[in-house]
Amino acid sequence: GIQVEQSPPDLILQEGANSTLRCNFSDSVNNLQWFHQNPWGQLINLFYIPSGTKQNGRLSATTVATERYSLLYISSSQTTDSGVYFCAVDKAQGAQKLVFGQGTRLTINP
Amino acid sequence: DAMVIQNPRYQVTQFGKPVTLSCSQTLNHNVMYWYQQKSSQAPKLLFHYYDKDFNNEADTPDNFQSRRPNTSFCFLDIRSPGLGDAAMYLCATSRDYGSSTNEQFFGPGTRLTVL
16 A cells, blocks of 8 residues: 655654654655644644645645655644644545654754 | 534543544535544544545544434544543534635534543
């Protein structure tokens, strides 16, 4: 099946810092989503981005489908950005399911 | 606001005692999914419904069953919970399968404890 690798696994930053999270995937996809899992366990949709670039406030994401990777940028981090960030993909042909990476645990210290 | 709702948010059951988790959606989406997420792991798909068509994942244990009586509701039944079934159970929906319609939206989850 499709493989999804996220890096780094853990990231600790001070408030106000910028960060880049990476997601590599092993096959063509027709869905790529970035999620933030909050402390209560809910997966919050950040981006639906199988290709291209999107921005939403302090967050932006870029997916280069031909090179099979996606990047999530967080600028001017706040303590509320802490949590686990997941990348998930759905393979282009068949499957019809999201396969998740192992996540990046982000800790923003005040 | 259109949303995905899961009840209860926390469920405690005893070893071997059947339990049912509930998911409802106001998005009128065709597809509903159930994922299992164990502690410090990524979510893993158990099965999904496209309308009334049930699609099981090959490695989902027989102990897990699902029902979708109508578009809005989907249930996860665990027939004989074991200690290893303690996890967060996440329900998700998508409008359809194809590109631009397959974005998935998740409910808040039900955290299951097995004693």
